[in-house]
Amino acid sequence: MTDMPVRRSQIVPTLLFLPAFLLLIFFWCVPLIPGLALALRSPGAEGDWPSLINYSRLLGEQTFRHNLLLSLVYVVGVVGAATPVAYAASLLMTRNIRGLRWSRSLLLIPWVVPAVVSSLIFRNLAGPEMAPLTQLYRLISGEPNLLPLQDSFWAMTTVILHSFWRSVPVMTLFLAAGIATIPTEFHEAAQTDGATSLQRFWHITFPLTRMHLAVGMLLVTAFTLQDAETVYALTGGGPHHGTEVAAVRLFKEAFDYGQFTTAAAIGSFLLAGGLCFMFLYLGSFRRTEVTL
Amino acid sequence: MLKRRFIPVAMVCIFLFAVQGCGKKKLRVAHIYQPLAGPAHKLNFRWLKGIVRQFEEAHPRLDGVRLEQIPWDKIDAKSISDHRAGVSHDVLMTSPQFMPQHFKEGDLLDLTPYVSKWSKEKLDDISWSPSWRKCEQNGVRLGIPTGVHTRVVIFRRDFFEAAGLDPENPPKNLDELLEAARKLTRDTDGDGKTDVWGLGLYMGPLRATIELYFAPLLWHFGGKLYDRNADRAVFASEAGAKAARFLYDCIHEHKITPPWACSGTYDDVIQRPFLDGKLAMAWGWGNYWNKLLEKTGWIEGLVPPTPHGREIKVGVFVSPTKPRAQFTNSWALSIHKLSKRPQQAFSFIETAVKAENLEVYPDAGVPVLKSIWAKKEYQNHWYRVWREAAEAGRPMPSTPHYYDLADTVASALQEVILKRVDPAATLKRYQDEFNDRYARP
Amino acid sequence: MKRQVHWLLMILFCGLAVLPILWGIRTSLSPEGERSLVPSSVTLEHYRKILSQGFFYRYAFNSAIVSIGSLAVVAPLSLAAGYALARFRFWGSKMAPLLLAFPLLPAITFLVPLVRYLNVIGLYDSLPALILANSAFCTPFCVWMMRNFVHTVPVSLEEAGLLDGCSRFSLLWRIVLPSALPGLMAVTVFVFVQVWNNFIFAYALTTAQSLQVLPKAVVGFIGSWRTDWGGLMAMGILTLLPPVIVFQFLQRWFVAGMYGLSTK
Numbered sequence: 001m002t003d004m005p006v007r008r009s010q011i012v013p014t015l016l017f018l019p020a021f022l023l024l025i026f027f028w029c030v031p032l033i034p035g036l037a038l039a040l041r042s043p044g045a046e047g048d049w050p051s052l053i054n055y056s057r058l059l060g061e062q063t064f065r066h067n068l069l070l071s072l073v074y075v076v077g078v079v080g081a082a083t084p085v086a087y088a089a090s091l092l093m094t095r096n097i098r099g100l101r102w103s104r105s106l107l108l109i110p111w112v113v114p115a116v117v118s119s120l121i122f123r124n125l126a127g128p129e130m131a132p133l134t135q136l137y138r139l140i141s142g143e144p145n146l147l148p149l150q151d152s153f154w155a156m157t158t159v160i161l162h163s164f165w166r167s168v169p170v171m172t173l174f175l176a177a178g179i180a181t182i183p184t185e186f187h188e189a190a191q192t193d194g195a196t197s198l199q200r201f202w203h204i205t206f207p208l209t210r211m212h213l214a215v216g217m218l219l220v221t222a223f224t225l226q227d228a229e230t231v232y233a234l235t236g237g238g239p240h241h242g243t244e245v246a247a248v249r250l251f252k253e254a255f256d257y258g259q260f261t262t263a264a265a266i267g268s269f270l271l272a273g274g275l276c277f278m279f280l281y282l283g284s285f286r287r288t289e290v291t292l
Numbered sequence: 293m294l295k296r297r298f299i300p301v302a303m304v305c306i307f308l309f310a311v312q313g314c315g316k317k318k319l320r321v322a323h324i325y326q327p328l329a330g331p332a333h334k335l336n337f338r339w340l341k342g343i344v345r346q347f348e349e350a351h352p353r354l355d356g357v358r359l360e361q362i363p364w365d366k367i368d369a370k371s372i373s374d375h376r377a378g379v380s381h382d383v384l385m386t387s388p389q390f391m392p393q394h395f396k397e398g399d400l401l402d403l404t405p406y407v408s409k410w411s412k413e414k415l416d417d418i419s420w421s422p423s424w425r426k427c428e429q430n431g432v433r434l435g436i437p438t439g440v441h442t443r444v445v446i447f448r449r450d451f452f453e454a455a456g457l458d459p460e461n462p463p464k465n466l467d468e469l470l471e472a473a474r475k476l477t478r479d480t481d482g483d484g485k486t487d488v489w490g491l492g493l494y495m496g497p498l499r500a501t502i503e504l505y506f507a508p509l510l511w512h513f514g515g516k517l518y519d520r521n522a523d524r525a526v527f528a529s530e531a532g533a534k535a536a537r538f539l540y541d542c543i544h545e546h547k548i549t550p551p552w553a554c555s556g557t558y559d560d561v562i563q564r565p566f567l568d569g570k571l572a573m574a575w576g577w578g579n580y581w582n583k584l585l586e587k588t589g590w591i592e593g594l595v596p597p598t599p600h601g602r603e604i605k606v607g608v609f610v611s612p613t614k615p616r617a618q619f620t621n622s623w624a625l626s627i628h629k630l631s632k633r634p635q636q637a638f639s640f641i642e643t644a645v646k647a648e649n650l651e652v653y654p655d656a657g658v659p660v661l662k663s664i665w666a667k668k669e670y671q672n673h674w675y676r677v678w679r680e681a682a683e684a685g686r687p688m689p690s691t692p693h694y695y696d697l698a699d700t701v702a703s704a705l706q707e708v709i710l711k712r713v714d715p716a717a718t719l720k721r722y723q724d725e726f727n728d729r730y731a732r733p
Numbered sequence: 734m735k736r737q738v739h740w741l742l743m744i745l746f747c748g749l750a751v752l753p754i755l756w757g758i759r760t761s762l763s764p765e766g767e768r769s770l771v772p773s774s775v776t777l778e779h780y781r782k783i784l785s786q787g788f789f790y791r792y793a794f795n796s797a798i799v800s801i802g803s804l805a806v807v808a809p810l811s812l813a814a815g816y817a818l819a820r821f822r823f824w825g826s827k828m829a830p831l832l833l834a835f836p837l838l839p840a841i842t843f844l845v846p847l848v849r850y851l852n853v854i855g856l857y858d859s860l861p862a863l864i865l866a867n868s869a870f871c872t873p874f875c876v877w878m879m880r881n882f883v884h885t886v887p888v889s890l891e892e893a894g895l896l897d898g899c900s901r902f903s904l905l906w907r908i909v910l911p912s913a914l915p916g917l918m919a920v921t922v923f924v925f926v927q928v929w930n931n932f933i934f935a936y937a938l939t940t941a942q943s944l945q946v947l948p949k950a951v952v953g954f955i956g957s958w959r960t961d962w963g964g965l966m967a968m969g970i971l972t973l974l975p976p977v978i979v980f981q982f983l984q985r986w987f988v989a990g991m992y993g994l995s996t997k
Contacts, residue, residue, distance in 0.1 A: 013821035016905075020814035020872055021825065023806070027869030028838065031850050035843035043730075063725060085746075092743050105984045106747040112976045113754065114930035114948050117969035121757040124962060127556060130770050132756065149555040150710055165753065215833065219874075222836035229932055233952070237699075238497030239555065240707035250841055256365075257696045258372045258393065260845055267842030274837030282833075322940060326953030327788050328968065330961040333953075334786075360858075360940035363952060370940070377849035379857055381940075559959045581959075 036271075038264035047261060054265035063241055064249065068269065070156070071225060071246040075277070077160040078167055078224045079217055085164075086171035086216070091205075093172065094179045111169040119230035122162040123149070133158060152242025155235050159243050162234060163224055171216040178212030179205060214281040221277045225270055246270055317355040319347075319636050321383040322371075324364035324623075332583075335654045347643045354636060365499075368394065369695070371628060375399035380630035382637040385623050386435050388426035389499075389688040389698075394626075395429035396692040401627040403433040406638045417661045418645070423622040424660075426687040435624030436645055439656025442620040442681045443504055444608040445469075446566065446577035451476055451488065452607075455572075462609035466512070466538070469573075469612045473548040476572035490548035492566060492574035494558040495539060495709055499695070501702040503619040503688060504558070504576035509535035511686065512613035518689035518697065523730075525691070527701055528716070528723035536708050536715035543709060554710055576618070577608070579657040579678060596652075597669035608677045610684065620685025623655060658682055693730055700726045754973075761966035779967035789950075789971070795860060796929055796946040797975070802864035803928040807871050808920055814872075815879025815916075816909060820888075829880065835873035844937045851938065862938045863946070867928040875920045882916030883909065918986030926976045947972040 039054055041047040058064045093104055110118065126133040126148040137154050138146045148154035182205065190200045206213075228251035231237070237244035237252065244252075246266055254263035321344070325337040344357045360381070362370050368390040374381065375397060386394065394400045407415070418424055423437035449459040455475040463469040473490030480487040495501050506527075507517060515531025518524070526532075542549040550570070553561050563581050566574045567588060585606060586595040593601035611618040625644060627637040643649070647661055658678045659665050665679060691697055704722035708715045761779050763772035783789050818829050847866065851857040856865070890912065894904045910917075932948040939945070951972055954965040980987070 010823045013817040013823040013825065016813040016817035017823070017825040020810040020876055021828075023810060023865070023869050023872055024835070027847070027865055028835065028843070031843040031847040032838060034846045038846075057729060061725060061728065062721075088742070089746050092739055092746070095739060103743050103747050105981055107750050108980065108984065109754065109977060110750050112926050112930075112980050113973045114932070114951070114969070114976075116930075116932050116948050116951055117757070117973055118753060120951070120965060120969060121753050121760075124760055124966070125753060125756055127560075129552070132770070145551060147552050147555055150552070150706075165750070169750075218833060219836060225837070226839050226841075228841065236497045238703070238706060239710055240497075240703040247839070247841075250839065252695075252699070254841055254845065255369055255373070256699075257693065258369055258397070259696075260373070260376065264842055267839040270839045271837060271842075274839075275834065278834060278837060320941075326950060328783055328786055328792075328950055328964075329954040330782070330959065330964055332959060359942040361942045361945060361953070362940055363936075363955075366936075373845055374848065377845055377852060379848060379852045557955070557960050563959070 036264060036268055038261050039268045041261050041264075043259060043261045054261050058262065058265055058269075063244075064246075064266075066241060067244055067246045067249045067266075068273075070244060071270075071273065073156065074160060074163070074227075074231075074245050075221050075224045077156075078163045079220055081160065081164045082167045082171050082220060083213070083217065086168050086175055087201075089168065089172045090175035090179055091201075093176050107172065108169040110166050113166075115166070115227075115230045116233055118166060119162055119233040122158060122165075123234045126154075126158045133161075149235060150239050152239055155239060155243045159231050159234055159245075162230060163227065166230075167220040167223065170219060171213075174212045174216035174219075175209055178209030182208050214284075218278055218281050221281075222274055225274050225277070246273075318358035319354070319356070319382050319633060319640060320358050320360055321640065322360040322362055322367060322381050323385050324362065324367055326361060332580075332654065339649075339653050339655075343640070343644045343649060346649075347640050350643065351636070351639065357640070371626075372397045372399050375629060378630070380632060381628040382631045382633060383640050384626050384628055386626045388423045388435065388437070388621050388624055389503075389694045391427055391429050391434050392690045393692040393694060394434055395432060399629050400434045401629050401631065401634055403436065403627065403638065404431075407433055407436075417647075417663050420662060421622070421660050421682065422620045422685045422687050423624065426621070427624050429690070435626040436641055437622040437624045437660050438645060438650060438653060439622045439658070439660050440620060440682045440685075441578060441580060441622050441657040442678065442685045443576045443578050443618040444610055444677060444681050445573055445575050445612070446606055446608050447573040448569075449603070449605055449607050451572040459607050462607065463612050465612050470546060470548070473542075473573060474546060477548045486547070486550070488570060488572050489550045489565075490572050491542060492562050492571035493539065493542060493549045493553050494561045494576065495554045495702075495705055496556055496558065496561065497699075497702055497706060498558065499698040499702070500558040500576070501705060502698050503621075505539060506535055506701060506705060507686075507688070508611050508613050508618055509538050511615050511617055516689065517701070518691040520690045523732075524727050525697060525700075525723050528719035530716075532719050533716040536705060536719060539705065540709050540712075540715065544712065554706055575611070580655070583654075591674065594672075594674050597667075597675065599668045599671075601669070601672050601674060603674055608674065610677060610681045615686070616680070616684045617686040618681055618684075619688065620682060621687055622657065622660060693726075696729070697726065754970075757966045757969055760962055761964075761970050763963055765961070765963055767963075779961075779963040780971070782964060783967055783971065788945075791943060792945050792947050792950050793975075795944055796948075796972075798860055799863045799867065799935075799946060800925050800928045802860070803867045803871065804921060804924045806864060806868040807875050807924045808917060810868075811872060811875035811879045811920055812910070812913065812917060813905070814876045815881075816883050816905060816913075818876070818880040819883035820891075829877075832873045832877040832880075840870070840933060844933070848937060858939050858941055858944065860939075860944060863934055866934045866938060867931055868924075870931075870934070871924045871927055875923065878919060878923070879913065879916055882913055882919075886912045915986050918983050922980055922983050922987040925979050929976045 040050040040052070042051040042053045089107060093107070125131050128134065134146070134148055137148050138144055146154065148158055186204050187200055190204060226247050228247040231243060231245055231248050232251055235243040237248045246269060250263050250266040250270065253259045253266060323340055325333045325340065327334050327337040340359070344359070348356055367385060368387055371381065371384055371386065372393065386400070421437060421440055423440065427433060427435040427437060447462060452459045457472055457475065463472050469491070475490070476488065477486055477490035478488050479485060493505050495505060502517070510517065510527065510531055513531035513534040515527065515529045515535065517527045519526045543551055543553065562574050562576060563584070565571050567584060582595045585591045590605040591601070591603050610616045625641045627634050631637050647663055650656055650659065650661060651664055688694060700722050704719050707713060708718050759772060762775045762777070764774055764776050767773065817823070818825060848857060851862050856862040886909065890908050891904055894908050899907070930948060932952065935946045935949045951965065951968045954961055954968060
């Protein structure tokens with residue numbers, strides 16, 4: 001452990017911690033409280049407080065329940081697809097193979113590209129008839145006239161594909177960081193015992209990178225759950241609400257329809273959902289012992 | 293090492309803090325033009341800068357103008373959210389469709405006291421247009437329109453002739469329209485796939501769907517989008533089902549409309565394919581696309597209008613529906629309620645709506661001032677059709693939830709057409725959900 | 734054999750990572766209305782139209798100011814706070830787990846109150862507002878990163894410094910900072926990329942023409958009556974170049990900084 005012994009003087013750490021703390025209080029917490037409190041106000045400039053009408057309306061609405069379902073599908077789809085690919089990429093990245101330094105920077109590019117730009121690129125990739133994704137989907141589905149953005153399944157697939165493409169770099173980095181901390185002796189010992197690569201992965205790599213995986217998944221989940229701008233730019237929530245995840249609904253209610261109370265209520269749903277995911281990840285990945 | 297990096301950065305920050313205080317006293321004009329985004333935006337931006345220059349020259353003692361740019365489909369919403377947040381603006385470009393919402397929110401200033409000072413001629417010159425009427429809500433004038441954006445049906449004269457149709461006698465009702473479209477839909481290269489579609493329509497996830505395509509048909513069948521008195525959406529009536537079925541049939545039954553009409557933007561689905569020769573007729577052709585026709589030589593001397601303008605390869609006719617009404621709107625100029633300099637703001641607006649300025653405003657569309665229409669350049673068949681469309685034009689209904697209504701109906705139509713389901717039931721479901729959202733508790 | 738497979742897989746991954754960008758480049762170099770997969774002719778028209786306008790450079794400058802300004806705020810704050818959390822047990826230690834919860838807070842929800850709030854302070858519609866909002870957004874994760882990184886730095890150096898009579902602050906400056914450099918580089922890259930690419934704060938907190946940043950300008954290409962895809966893609970490619978370049982230069986540090994993360 002590299003911790004210092006407990007100091008009784010609190011001044012030094014307080015002074016060091018305070019600037020960041022104050023920044024977060026003033027720019028996150030102070031606006032957030034009235035922002036979320038709006039959820040308990042009834043619609044209109046002079047609404048009643050407190051009121052649960054926003055929640056009862058939203059939960060009673062089929063479209064909103066569909067929005068929540070789509071958000072779940074979106075998160076599960078992106079995290080589920082990104083995790084194995086990120087593991088594969090991180091395993092490759094941590095090998096000492098010559099000339100792979102350039103490949104590392106290329107692999108991380110999706111995260112570096114602005115989200116609005118990449119979502120518009122994907123929109124163009126799945127839009128016109130001769131576009132690559134359109135052709136690929138047609139091949140897979142066997143429908144020669146398929147237009148992905150007019151079909152809720154393929155439109156959602158494109159949305160998930162885009163976020164997956166953006167998320168893999170982040171998770172890869174975290175996992176690679178975790179893999180790099182595993183002493184090579186573990187793998188060598190396992191190899192002399194005759195373990196296959198798969199067994200080595202499952203019994204050594206995976207357990208020891210659990211925490212990193214949890215943090216990576218948490219960040220990807222947070223980004224995906226809140227992600228309105230990329231989905232909005234890619235499909236606008238269409239066709240017929242087919243890709244309208246809760247975050248897009250939130251964006252529309254706040255910025256297009258001017259329904260701030262509804263938007264706040266949706267925001268609280270997203271926050272609650274995010275916290276659930278956080279407890280799920282951190283809870284199931286708490287154990288870090290490894291049996292050799 | 294880092295110390296050296298921090299000091300210049302700190303200085304820049306201090307400089308910025310100081311500088312940004314200077315812009316606060318200027319008159320703020322919010323517009324939608326992004327000069328980088330292509331020639332159309334650039335020209336409009338240049339026009340706006342011209343107005344700014346005129347204003348600043350006429351009022352040298354004032355602090356000048358500060359331009360603000362907000363995306364076109366968000367500017368009304370931003371005015372409202374900023375009003376709630378206590379942020380002020382001065383002059384804003386606004387859309388008449390949102391006037392009911394602006395009235396409810398109270399974020400725009402009543403211009404009646406200013407407009408009442410105008411001469412009778414000036415008022416007569418501008419008050420004929422549907423947008424002028426729409427910009428007034430319950431006796432409160434919320435905006436001054438700067439042009440007229442209307443739509444017609446455009447067609448290829450050569451395709452008409454090849455199909456045995458008379459270009460001087462375009463369809464006058466829906467039956468004739470369908471018949472003509474059927475004749476015009478053909479497979480030119482014998483590969484079994486349609487190459488030229490008879491009737492271009494757009495049914496994507498944007499407002500254009502209900503504004504340009506669903507509403508005119510709904511009106512034709514005797515229906516309405518919204519009942520102002522009952523404060524409810526009523527688009528799922530029998531008329532609505534008929535309108536939806538008409539659009540559905542164009543794609544799936546008569547096959548005169550391409551199947552890719554349900555996604556993308558409406559310039560991707562209507563304007564570009566028409567110019568590429570993929571559409572023989574295109575419904576909902578907006579006057580803001582006419583410049584492209586001039587560029588390709590399909591019309592000559594019409595944009596900008598000259599006394600010897602003529603149609604070469606294309607022709608236009610007014611929507612062949614019973615009230616020959618196509619959605620007509622425009623951009624308007626308004627003053628924000630929280631503006632600290634309303635007199636200056638109105639002065640700016642007056643500069644902008646001077647006849648000589650409106651005449652050269654690219655985004656005006658067709659003229660909003662009767663005096664401009666009276667000029668020689670507008671006395672030809674082409675502009676007579678556009679004038680007829682403008683005069684018969686209708687705005688969108690008076691609902692304070694317009695954006696949501698437009699999205700809702702567009703989604704309903706998409707579901708009907710893409711999932712091939714019963715129009716009546718689907719429209720009803722969407723309508724009920726919309727009404728429940730805003731029903732009084 | 735195994736090595737070739739690894740190489741092949743790596744090339745596959747890298748190819749897939751870069752493919753969409755290549756498509757964007759292809760569209761930005763194609764003439765308008767290009768229908769075929771491989772463009773019939775290459776044109777620099779879209780780039781020329783953008784680069785010939787003064788506004789582009791103004792927007793790029795604004796983006797740079799906001800990014801560098803945010804970095805100037807986040808770097809020292811996260812280093813200080815991260816160090817405090819790593820080396821001491823005090824009232825702030827209990828809040829360490831909360832750091833990871835911050836990314837879950839939906840930013841859009843508090844944008845309207847934030848606007849009102851900034852307007853009251855007089856910062857609305859200014860670059861400092863963007864700098865502060867973006868800094869607040871990046872700080873939690875950067876504090877967490879720096880805390881984990883400082884954990885990996887051996888304490889012996891600091892103890893030696895203390896024995897020599899250094900004050901805490903000069904300790905931070907002279908000893909901790911140099912050894913935490915990879916971590917700080919990671920923070921630099923993270924903040925620069927996040928802030929440069931940020932659209933939502935720019936959209937909500939600024940309206941002035943002269944204060945636009947590049948991502949907001951990209952969205953402006955989607956017009957009410959026309960969308961210029963070639964120009965849009967060209968603008969997009971130009972916007973993504975600076976973060977990619979910054980990343981290229983600092984990626985070694987960035988990866989090293991990320992590798993410094995250990996389990997809690």
